[in-house]
Amino acid sequence: xxxxxxxxxxxxxxxxxxxxxxxxxxxxxxxxxxxxxxxxxxxxxxxxxxxxxxxxxxxxxxxxxxxxxxxxxxxxxxxxxxxxxxxxxxxxxxxxxxxxxxxxxxxxxxxxxxxxxxxxxxxxxxxxxxxxxxxxxxxxxxxxxxxxxxxxxxxxxxxxxxxxxxxxxxxxxxxxxxxxxxxxxxxxxxxxxxxxxxxxxxxxxxxxxxxxxxxxxxxxxxxxxxxxxxxxxxxxxxxxxxxxxxxxxxxxxxxxxxxxxxxxxxxxxxxxxxxxxxxxxxxxxxxxxxxxxxxxxxxxxxxxxxxxxxxxxxxxxxxxxxxxxxxxxxxxxxxxxxxxxxxxxxxxxxxxxxxxxxxxxxxxxxxxxxxxxxxxxxxxxxxxxxxxxxxxxxxxxxxxxxxxxxxxxxxxxx
Numbered sequence: 001x002x003x004x005x006x007x008x009x010x011x012x013x014x015x016x017x018x019x020x021x022x023x024x025x026x027x028x029x030x031x032x033x034x035x036x037x038x039x040x041x042x043x044x045x046x047x048x049x050x051x052x053x054x055x056x057x058x059x060x061x062x063x064x065x066x067x068x069x070x071x072x073x074x075x076x077x078x079x080x081x082x083x084x085x086x087x088x089x090x091x092x093x094x095x096x097x098x099x100x101x102x103x104x105x106x107x108x109x110x111x112x113x114x115x116x117x118x119x120x121x122x123x124x125x126x127x128x129x130x131x132x133x134x135x136x137x138x139x140x141x142x143x144x145x146x147x148x149x150x151x152x153x154x155x156x157x158x159x160x161x162x163x164x165x166x167x168x169x170x171x172x173x174x175x176x177x178x179x180x181x182x183x184x185x186x187x188x189x190x191x192x193x194x195x196x197x198x199x200x201x202x203x204x205x206x207x208x209x210x211x212x213x214x215x216x217x218x219x220x221x222x223x224x225x226x227x228x229x230x231x232x233x234x235x236x237x238x239x240x241x242x243x244x245x246x247x248x249x250x251x252x253x254x255x256x257x258x259x260x261x262x263x264x265x266x267x268x269x270x271x272x273x274x275x276x277x278x279x280x281x282x283x284x285x286x287x288x289x290x291x292x293x294x295x296x297x298x299x300x301x302x303x304x305x306x307x308x309x310x311x312x313x314x315x316x317x318x319x320x321x322x323x324x325x326x327x328x329x330x331x332x333x334x335x336x337x338x339x340x341x342x343x344x345x346x347x348x349x350x351x352x353x354x355x356x357x358x359x360x361x362x363x364x365x366x367x368x369x370x371x372x373x374x375x376x377x378x379x380x381x382x383x384x385x386x387x388x389x390x391x392x393x394x395x396x397x398x399x400x401x402x403x404x405x406x407x408x409x410x411x412x413x414x
Contacts, residue, residue, distance in 0.1 A: 038078040039330065039337055041067075041323065042100050044093060044121070045111040045137060047085035050215050051240040053270040055113045055137045055315045061307050062316040063110065066323040074327050075335030082106060086117050088214060093117035094124050101131050107337040108132040108326060110155075110319050113239075114214075115140035115187040122152045132339045134326060136319040139239070139266060140190040141402065144366040148409035151339035153346070153365040155322035156315060157288050159187070161400040162265040163195035165286040165373050167235070169392075171202035175232040175261050180209035181222045181246055182237035191237035191265045199235075207231050214242065223249040232261060239266030244275045251279045268313040272388040277379040280388075285374045289314040289354075290389055293372075296355035311386045321353050322367065328352075359397070364409040371400040 043063050045055040060083045067079045082100065086093035093112070100106035108131065112118035118138030125133045126149045133152040135143055141158040167178075178199050182188035188211070196206045207229045210222045223246070226234050234255065236246050243264055250256055262283045269291065272280045291301035291311045300320070304312045312320075329345035330337055351359030351367060359369045374389045382388060404412050 036077050036335070037105065038080045039074055039335075040080045040082060040100075040104065040106045041326075042097075042106045042109045043081065043083040043111050043319065044086050044096060044100075044109050045083075045113050046088050046240075047083075049088055050242055051088070051113040051137070053274070053310075054240050054266070054268055054313050055111055055319075058304075058308050058310065058312065058316045059111050059137070059319045062304065062312060062320040063323050065303065065307075066320045066327070070324065070327045074331050075333075077335050079327070086112075086114070088114045088117065090117050090120045094120050097121045097124060097133075101125070101128050106131075108134060108342075110134050110323060111137045111315075113137035113139070113315070114185065115143070115190060116185055118143060119147055119186065122147060122149060125149070125151060129340065130338045132326075132342060134322050136322045137315040139187045141194060142186075142190065144362075144364045144407075144409060145402075146408040146410075148364050148411055150411060151343060153322075153343070153361060153367065155325075155367040156318045157286070157369065157371055157400065158366070158402075159190040159194045159265065160402045161371050161395075162286045163191055164198040165371050165395050165400060166263045166265060166284045167195045167198035167204075168202050169373055170233055170261060170263055170284055171199055171204040176202075176204035177230070177232040178204055178206050178235050178263075179226045179229040179231035179233070180206065180235040180237055181219065181226060182209060182211050182235075183214050183239075183242055184211040185214055187239065187266075188237045192235070195235055195237065195263070195265065212242075216242065216245065219246050219249045220253070222246070223253050223255065226250075227253060227255055234260055234262050236262060236264045236267075240271065241274075243267050243271050247275045247279050247283075256282075268315070269311050269386055269388055270313055272376055273310070273386065277377060277382060277388065280376045281378045283376045285376065285389065287314045287372050287374055287389075288369045289317040290372060290374065290391060291317075292387060292389075293391065294355060300354060317354075321351065321359075325349065325351050325361075325367075362401075362404070364404065364407055364412050366401060368397040368401060370397050371395045 047056045084096045136155040141160040144154045182192045333341045347361045350357045373392045
């Protein structure tokens with residue numbers, strides 16, 4: 001009797017045991033999946049001042065678009081986005097970045113307009129080798145020059161590429177006497193130094209320069225000094241709202257009516273929209289992205305406009321490109337976000353950018369991308385809203401950026 005009961009119950013016990021094992025495995029796998037920490041990325045920029053239109057909330061939107069387009073997860077890890085305003089202040093930027101890295105578990109920080117803030121955060125991150133800093137708006141060529149680090153990259157073009165492309169083009173057209181108005185910060189200094197060197201290389205001369213504090217609301221004095229110099233070209237070594245202020249003053253004092261050309265190195269569609277074609281027309285610009293360049297850029301811009309009600313700047317497009325490239329590298333590394341693993345992967349992979357896959361990351365951390373030389377359209381020639389720029393020519397990355405043989409980056413093998 002006992003044997004009979006034992007024999008008839010054995011299949012049932014085996015079935016219950018098997019079910020328990022399967023359930024245990026399922027919940028263990030579920031728990032392991034749930035235990036994977038999220039990948040936290042930060043966007044640190046100017047959201048309320050001179051560079052808010054160029055980067056600001058629009059860059060946060062572009063970053064979220066990149067995350068959403070990637071599926072919201074990478075290698076089974078949810079992607080979380082943090083953002084903050086550094087107010088163009090070095091101490092504020094370093095404080096936020098340190099907290100993100102040390103307390104909040106952020107793996108990488110993007111954007112960082114205002115080169116002084118970018119350089120300070122880059123230097124702080126050097127002592128945290130597992131973390132990454134990717135400047136999609138930090139502009140100084142020093143970021144991938146003498147200040148370069150193994151765990152930082154510069155996704156936007158730098159002052160060397162931006163300034164030389166515009167300056168050499170104008171000098172070659174015969175505009176050889178230059179006067180500069182420069183914002184009194186590291187970015188302004190870098191723009192001035194790289195542009196003036198290109199002017200002299202091309203056979204031009206610099207007849208003077210003057211500085212002003214970031215966010216100045218009146219540049220009349222500086223414009224009058226430029227007028228007195230009798231220069232052919234006014235080099236605007238600045239960006240964002242400062243450029244708009246300078247251009248309006250130049251128009252007000254009649255400099256543009258006298259045939260003076262303006263050269264800019266950080267000027268975009270939001271600036272042109274703010275100042276108007278009647279003021280900005282004929283201005284030479286350099287850019288790595290223009291929203292109306294091809295079908296892929298137009299498709300991205302349309303989606304971005306629906307969220308932001310403005311067309312994307314090159315900085316906002318760059319954060320989308322750079323973050324996507326970073327996520328591809330993390331995915332290739334199986335979800336590992338350590339800089340020592342991700343940075344080499346980012347150098348291995350080609351950079352995908354709105355229908356092309358021609359970019360790459362150089363050993364100094366510079367994203368190598370073609371640079372477009374453009375000119376603002378004449379008033380009355382715009383074909384539709386935000387149609388502000390005509391692309392004159394494309395400068396291949398190898399010719400646009402400083403050669404590695406001239407690099408001051410300590411990572412570069414001589």
